[in-house]
Amino acid sequence: MKPRHKLFASLALISFAPAAGALAPPVRVADDEPAEEEREATEIEDYYFAVTGGDIYASGGEVLRGATLLAKNGKITHIGYDVEIPGVDYFQDMPEEDRNFLTETLDATGLRVYPGLVAISSSSLMGSSGDIADTANPFGQNLVLALASGITSTGSSRNVVKLKRYVEHDPPRDFDFSSILLGENTYSSLSWSGRSPSGKASLREKLSDAAEYQRAFRKWEKDVKKDKELKEPSKKGVDSSALAILKGEVRARFGADDRDDLLGIARLAQEFGFRPVIEGCREGWTVAAELGRAGASAIITPRTRRDKSENLVRPGGSSIENAAILHAAGIPIVIKTQSGGVNMGGIVGRDIIHLPVEAGFAVRGGLPEAAALDGITIEPARMLGIGHRVGSLAVGKDCDLIVTDGDVLHYQTFVQYAVVDGELAYDKEQELYYAHIRPRAQGEVAPQEKLDAGENLDDSDDDGEGDDGEGDDGDDEEDDDGEGDDEEGDDGEGDDGEGDDGEGDEGEEGGD
């Protein structure tokens, strides 16, 4: 909590400077610890949360540099410039005890503000599944790690949940378990595989029965107006989930990688008029046009591999360009990590906390950056049926956002803050996990010029050296953690090394 006070304090002082000489002395708001009784004098009705000075990646791919985002009671009310923040830009003279609102301000100068990431599926981030409102653990390590990787919402077995962490407030607020549940997963998992011809036949039969019923129902709807005695067609023998798919109530979800299966699904979808979601889709790039025409969506894991079948002449196997080609064919891309949990063993970097890295890998294969960002924000949100609440930064949507020190798709970038429902839920410097790696420059000693975060961070560090001198040097020397030192070394090399690495790797991929 303390640093937040500090942030608020420093910001408040800056904005008060021109207003000095007003009735109340500016020190009042900047007070680190307002007296308890005074706070309780007026009941707090509105909670404001403002992020100032950051580059805001708003919905529609717009980037507002150095803009302000203001949220009231967890919903975004303003994004843009000249946004007035209550308690800072107006009502600042009102004594704290008379205020019926509380304003929290986060200075994101030099940082980027993205919507909170959405993981299409995950496991064990909010505790065990089932009735999430009665089982959620808002304190878990996995939850914090997920927030640290930028994820603020996720599909979790049948539920769609918001990663709400318990945040201590002064004055205290109740923790609302019901706000965790965003919705229920509206999927019907279907199977369509060349290995099971009977399965394919039975699915086709179910769908055609349902279609038959729908036709009969529509006819009855029309005819019953003339003849009231007409009986409604019987639903007997009609598969309810097939009917729901045709009605558009749920989306059909297939797990398929094989070219033939993908084509089969595309044709089935076109025949019966539904839009399939295809998970895997590793050979999708070979039939992208067909999938696009069928209105399919794809959930892909760009780093998974699949060898081409040696028996076939046609193109096949996985491709680093898969996401890019599918996207070019108009297929909405949702990016998913190989593992839905937080894994501490095995091959590192393929679990849920590496979701942005996974998306970055698709960019390497040619997917536009905006599409990759959409693939971990708004697209999965839409697919989970929560696109109206999360997945992008727009007025009216939930204030779920992350503040990063660089491009979210860059491997070097860290999430500095995560905000859920207008509450600061994660602060890198306050947690055990990443605080020691490239510590954030403190507001007081940081260079004032704006950083174009990420790549240029090194330069700023160098510049900062002059200002804070001792502090930074001390840190480096004291850092007995080998990892930290390595990181610093990498930074030193900077952009050149990065470029080389990238090309080299790509060459290898091509070879595959």
Added chain:
Amino acid sequence: MISNTLLPVLGLLAGASPAARADILAIKVGRAETISHGTIEHAVILVEDGRIVMIGEDLPVDRGIEVLDRDPEWTAMPGLVNCYSRVGLDSKGGNDSRPLQMASREVYPASKAYQEVLEAGVTTLGLYPPGNGIPGQCVVVRPVGATAEEMIIGDGAYLKVLARSSASSKKMVRGGFEKADEHAEKERKAREKWEKAKEKWEKDKKKKKDDDEEKGDEKKTFDPYAPPEPDDQAAAFQALRDGELSALISIIDSASYLHFLDAIGEEEFAWDLRVPVTRELNLFHLAGKIGATGRRIVMEPTISLHPNTMRQRNLPAEFAEAGAKLVLIPRSDSISSHEKWLRDTGEIVALGLPREVALRALTQEPADLLGVGESLGSLDADKAANIVFLNGDPLEPDTRIKAVMLDGSFISEEVPQ
């Protein structure tokens, strides 16, 4: 100062009833930890009829009163109170809600364990019923007696409730209060019905009088109102609401506490917390929130680790500082845990828990939790003479218990008299 004010009273007492003198015992020790009013040096404790009559610094003792002059190094403190225990009990419980099940039914006086914990300084035990869910109510016993009746000094001390992060656990708590609501509604209706019937009966009676009809078998009075019998759930949860019963909520982590709060909603009743101090207990997240309630929290004197680190955390000290009323219990129900109880407590005192809080957490606070705080838990006049004598500071690691007094009589003493 105390001795000055008490002097005349003592003389009066001793003079007024010389015959009782023989029953009075004066014990002189180097110091006494009274819990209620600090430490008394050169303390004299007067015990009569199993109760402490008087305690003070250097009280002059009348002739004729038996004096036990102990080593000046000796320290006296109130008998330890273990309010959360299954010592001597071995039944198994279910996983449902049985709020009226009493642990008093399974007290087994012949168990050797009682004598052993008594020798470890424990003079009062709160024994809880077994099982998960809502297993029932706790019984307060003194660890001595030939029959259960002799041992039991209080029943229904608290209702044990296991609060977990699960739908079933939350439903059990919510369901209990719903049952109480249902019963209240049922009773209201029954009363209405009875009142209507009574009204009608009175009218009829009047009418009959007017008609001057006489009938021999006519009832003179209407049956009094008999409220419907509440079921176990309704009875217990209504008792909680009415303040006749308090609950001890067993939680295991921060999440289970929040879920418990979610389950009770606006419901107000007396409850305290029990949390086993596990290796990486994450309850520190809520220290402020729980501390602000000022409720009791029952913990073991154990140092835990900040999750995923080797950083030590003294959670009992953190909660005491946050404002919670700390209650300490032995680390387990084994005899050796009872024997190490004071030493374990000394460990967390050495690591930051205030000494007076720790001593209180072993005596008065658990006694209050068990509802017997008026009659024991501190060295004060009119309280039970449950006293532990040690050869030094109770919380120092090399201190040993030298004697234990329960209700005025020595149970064990290393040095024969």
